[in-house]
Amino acid sequence: MCQLLGMNCNTPTDIVFSFEGFRRRGGLTDHHADGFGIGFFEGRGLRLFHDDKPSANSPVADLIKHYQIKSENVIAHIRKATQGRTSLVNTHPFVRELWGEYWLFAHNGHLGDFQPPPGQYYTPVGNTDSERAFCFLLESLRQRYPAKPPRHELFAAMAELTAHIRSHGLFNFMLSNGEWLLAHASTLLYYIVRQAPFGEAHLLDQDVAVDFNAVTTPNDRVAVIATLPLTRNETWQQLAVDELVLFHEGQIIHRHCPQPPCYLSAEEGLAIARAAGVAEY
Amino acid sequence: MCQLLGMNCNTPTDIVFSFEGFRRRGGLTDHHADGFGIGFFEGRGLRLFHDDKPSANSPVADLIKHYQIKSENVIAHIRKATQGRTSLVNTHPFVRELWGEYWLFAHNGHLGDFQPPPGQYYTPVGNTDSERAFCFLLESLRQRYPAKPPRHELFAAMAELTAHIRSHGLFNFMLSNGEWLLAHASTLLYYIVRQAPFGEAHLLDQDVAVDFNAVTTPNDRVAVIATLPLTRNETWQQLAVDELVLFHEGQIIHRHCPQPPCYLSAEEGLAIARAAGVAEY
Numbered sequence: 001m002c003q004l005l006g007m008n009c010n011t012p013t014d015i016v017f018s019f020e021g022f023r024r025r026g027g028l029t030d031h032h033a034d035g036f037g038i039g040f041f042e043g044r045g046l047r048l049f050h051d052d053k054p055s056a057n058s059p060v061a062d063l064i065k066h067y068q069i070k071s072e073n074v075i076a077h078i079r080k081a082t083q084g085r086t087s088l089v090n091t092h093p094f095v096r097e098l099w100g101e102y103w104l105f106a107h108n109g110h111l112g113d114f115q116p117p118p119g120q121y122y123t124p125v126g127n128t129d130s131e132r133a134f135c136f137l138l139e140s141l142r143q144r145y146p147a148k149p150p151r152h153e154l155f156a157a158m159a160e161l162t163a164h165i166r167s168h169g170l171f172n173f174m175l176s177n178g179e180w181l182l183a184h185a186s187t188l189l190y191y192i193v194r195q196a197p198f199g200e201a202h203l204l205d206q207d208v209a210v211d212f213n214a215v216t217t218p219n220d221r222v223a224v225i226a227t228l229p230l231t232r233n234e235t236w237q238q239l240a241v242d243e244l245v246l247f248h249e250g251q252i253i254h255r256h257c258p259q260p261p262c263y264l265s266a267e268e269g270l271a272i273a274r275a276a277g278v279a280e281y
Numbered sequence: 282m283c284q285l286l287g288m289n290c291n292t293p294t295d296i297v298f299s300f301e302g303f304r305r306r307g308g309l310t311d312h313h314a315d316g317f318g319i320g321f322f323e324g325r326g327l328r329l330f331h332d333d334k335p336s337a338n339s340p341v342a343d344l345i346k347h348y349q350i351k352s353e354n355v356i357a358h359i360r361k362a363t364q365g366r367t368s369l370v371n372t373h374p375f376v377r378e379l380w381g382e383y384w385l386f387a388h389n390g391h392l393g394d395f396q397p398p399p400g401q402y403y404t405p406v407g408n409t410d411s412e413r414a415f416c417f418l419l420e421s422l423r424q425r426y427p428a429k430p431p432r433h434e435l436f437a438a439m440a441e442l443t444a445h446i447r448s449h450g451l452f453n454f455m456l457s458n459g460e461w462l463l464a465h466a467s468t469l470l471y472y473i474v475r476q477a478p479f480g481e482a483h484l485l486d487q488d489v490a491v492d493f494n495a496v497t498t499p500n501d502r503v504a505v506i507a508t509l510p511l512t513r514n515e516t517w518q519q520l521a522v523d524e525l526v527l528f529h530e531g532q533i534i535h536r537h538c539p540q541p542p543c544y545l546s547a548e549e550g551l552a553i554a555r556a557a558g559v560a561e562y
Binding site: 046 | 323324325326327328329330331332333340341344347348368369370371372376377378380381382383402403404405406407
């Protein structure tokens with residue numbers, strides 16, 4: 001199974017600390033070693049890095065560490081190829097333009113039998129189930145809304161489309177237009193909202209700590225979302241199975257959750273992925 | 282005026298030598314200091330780097346130097362902002378999907394009064410004349426051809442569309458879909474095709490030389506295209522004013538040239554750009 005990392009903030013923030021732990025899962029502490037990608041929104045603009053080298057020893061990942069790009073919305077993905085040839089064209093996150101905005105998408109799961117009809121507006125370039133799902137989402141939104149609808153209406157439409165797609169398999173994803181970040185869990189997705197009073201956090205994958213108090217202002221609010229928690233001394237919240245949430249300025253402002261919510265343990269989540277043929281390990 | 286650099290080859294080739302001279306024009310040997318961008322095709326996939334720092338001292342440009350990415354089609358752009366705010370969203374090259382391929386576009390010129398009507402398929406995200414022209418090109422092709430036409434038919438359509446757009450100003454551009462690279466000159470654009478027997482080349486902007494004989498095989502063929510020649514001991518060919526050419530596997534296979542062809546000196550080209558309000562210098 002691939003791993004996802006996202007960040008949504010109320011002020012441009014660098015993701016270096018979280019990314020350092022995350023990238024080690026690409027080849028060092030875990031087996032997601034088929035390349036990685038990360039996209040940073042800066043206003044309406046997007047800075048995108050893809051690499052087919054494992055993130056743990058990628059020069060592109062080194063650049064990200066040293067450059068400390070500040071962004072309000074970030075989505076990163078470490079890939080373990082299960083659908084599609086391992087190549088740059090199949091490396092997440094994927095980008096398309098919708099309603100005059102760039103939309104950025106990364107997926108972790110398996111939608112093997114999801115073969116939507118060719119779209120009028122969006123066509124996959126690679127051959128992954130993930131890019132097919134992304135194009136289907138955008139196509140459906142654009143067919144329904146020639147112009148951008150209000151956010152609550154968009155969220156309701158996304159909840160409906162997400163339910164349709166996940167009926168074909170496992171559909172953990174993150175999606176951002178630079179303004180908000182949507183996250184959906186079929187199995188495993190955790191988040192944490194960091195805000196004042198800030199404390200110290202210790203990475204799980206590396207002996208590294210950061211004192212957020214020293215690098216933030218009292219008004220900062222940062223949500224970090226990941227397949228599995230990245231730190232060992234903080235309490236991460238879990239998304240329920242089939243839960244969809246929309247983060248804006250570092251907090252959840254819309255959520256759509258089945259009743260009663262069901263939560264998987266990490267072991268159960270990984271076992272389900274394995275049983276669905278998602279991963280070889 | 283901004284500067285353009287392109288490469289089209291019959292075998293994946295690194296662009297480090299040409300890029301090293303070119304990047305020094307972003308802040309060191311010239312005044313194109315409002316950021317830069319470069320896109321490398323790898324098969325159908327695209328590796329894209331944008332930076333709002335001047336290319337001469339950008340960490341992203343340093344990465345490109347050290348990573349030595351090999352590609353068959355590359356387009357790079359150093360920006361001097363004349364249209365649109367200097368920001369990441371306005372940084373070339375721009376990318377969109379057409380007929381299941383990524384298309385990569387960079388422009389150098391001025392199309393101030395070019396305001397095509399909103400497209401059905403393509404909408405600019407930033408506010409440059411360049412992205413408007415790119416979206417208009419793709420929109421027109423897609424409206425005319427629901428599926429990808431044969432290459433000679435596509436070239437004829439591009440010649441017609443290019444003539445329409447350049448009637449609004451200066452339109453030096455490069456465009457690639459990963460298979461071929463189109464180049465069009467309103468004023469200045471030069472190219473060189475390097476093939477066996479390979480020799481040594483010396484950069485104009487830096488005291489650096491490379492012996493291509495040592496880094497190529499006898500079958501390699503590499504076309505490099507740039508606003509102004511990059512080396513001082515090779516003979517660069519100039520595109521005529523309003524000439525459109527299509528490179529494939531390192532050679533020109535289609536060209537559309539007005540009769541009789543007219544060539545501008547570098548001084549004339551820069552003076553025309555200045556008179557059109559393209560650049561402050």
